[in-house]
Amino acid sequence: MMRLRSFRFLWMGQGFSNTGDVLYIVALIAVLYQATGSALYLSLLPFTITMARFLSGMCAPLVLNRYSLKGLLVGSQSIKTVLLGSLGISLGLFTPSVLFILPFAFLIAFLDGWATPARNAMLPQLVHEAELAKANSFVAVVDQSIQFGGWAIGGIFVAATSGPFVIWLTFCTYVISTFLMALIVVREQRDYKKKMPLMSGWKLIWEHPILRIFHIMIFIEAIANVVWIAAILYIFVEEVLLKSEAWWGYLNASFFIGLIAGGMLVSKYTKWFEQYMKVTLLITCFAISILTFLFGLTSVPVIALLLTVLSGLVEQVKSIIMVTIIQKKCLKESLPEVFSAQSALISITFGLGSLLYGFLAEAVSVAFVFALSGVLLLASALYLLKRIQFLDD
CATH class of the missing domain: 1.20.1250.20 (MFS general substrate transporter like domains)
Structure with missing residues (x-):
């Protein structure tokens, strides 16, 4: 209680x-x-x-x-x-x-x-x-x-x-x-006298096979997910969908609706996802790649909205499963350092990726950056497929 x-x-x-x-x-x-x-x-x-x-x-x-x-x-x-x-x-x-x-x-x-x-x-x-x-x-x-x-x-x-x-x-x-x-009451079993090196979280990630696999994926996907930032979507709406800026808001709202729906789906069918966690993770990795490709190719606003909702849903399911596996496979006392390193990795990768994608969207085209994201997400999925047996360790 x-x-x-x-x-x-x-x-x-x-x-x-x-x-x-x-x-x-x-x-x-x-x-x-x-x-x-x-x-x-x-x-x-x-x-x-x-x-x-x-x-x-x-x-x-x-x-x-x-x-x-x-x-x-x-x-x-x-x-x-x-x-x-x-x-x-x-x-x-x-x-x-x-x-x-x-x-x-x-x-x-x-x-x-x-x-x-x-x-x-x-x-x-x-x-x-x-x-x-x-x-x-x-x-x-x-x-x-x-x-x-x-x-x-x-x-x-x-x-x-x-x-x-x-x-x-x-x-x-x-x-x-x-x-x-x-008001939180928690009994932590951690040794606060033990000296913790500055790069301890990164070292844990690199030495633990599952954590290394996931964070290589997280690095690749953090770059790919830049494609959903407001600036890129705004250009997509204007140049590809040929719609007013109101549709930029519709796409943002659709993505968040998908994220919420994905969280509710996992919450409702937790036992099923627990039983087929590894398979579901693999499927969602390939699915998000396909959805990103399709989104970049479409010029029909209604289809773009549907693909955005599905992308948000699949992304949420994938993220929840990855976090859950990390929490289960990693020692509890090591989780703070691991999640801190993960947060730093995502922040710097996403930040630098935003600059890169902004340049590419202007220098090449917005369709190109969606295709690039699809390729990166596919590479992440194929990498997981190759290393999937390690998740049983």
Whole structure:
């Protein structure tokens, strides 16, 4: 019963935190645009956040060596709350410059970079192993629902009120999040006196056969998944579908609907997915490659929407299965370092991939980048097929 209650406090606390993360970014975009009127300065915000999360993942072993997972979650969330409160006060006193706002965004994102790895590492300690897939799918649905609705709600709040008001609204969600996560009860079996090298997570990944296989796939897929960023989809809508920017919103919404549906599917049929986990992973890897190819080839808007929903669904099922296998195959005490290294790998690869894809979409064509993503995803699937026997170890 205590573990179930703690799991509830974990997902609710992270839910409020993630809601705040979306709201404050929307608010900062509004504040920055009002202060500068420059699209270039706005582009610095996602770049700053990406780099902060990468550095956070790289530095995580040094922090994990000193604090428990619960202490890390509560402590980082508390500092985020203080930082956001300070930013809110500053906005009320003067009109801030870009150089003033970006350090706040960097520090908040840096602290937030530990949250998801710590949560994923804590989950096996709060639920039974047989319930891991269901717990992961539930948490994924909560995350994607917040992402799906958060940007729309944040935009409405900013339009109806102001950026500073939404900053204070975020402050309230952070306070609630900190309180809920402080109520978590977890008994961790980790030696905090043991010195943990900075690259310990990377070393664990390379030495563990299953982790090495998965993270080579994650590296390839992080590059391929750049194709779904807003900038690429916007060009696709304009140049291929020949539709208004409203269809850009429809495609984004369709992808998130697919993600939510995938999480609900795994949650409803957990026992089936547990029984056929390896086969399902292989099928979804090939399926996402095919769907990406087809999406890049279509010029029919309705078919594009359908393919986007299916892509989101398949991607979610694949991601949940990969996380669940990692949680089951890796030692619990090693999970924090592994997920931290994974977070850093995804952040830097996705960030650099965004620059590459933006260049290719402009220099070649948007259809080419979708074809490239399809090839990369196919390579990932074929690599898994070749190494599939190692998943039984």
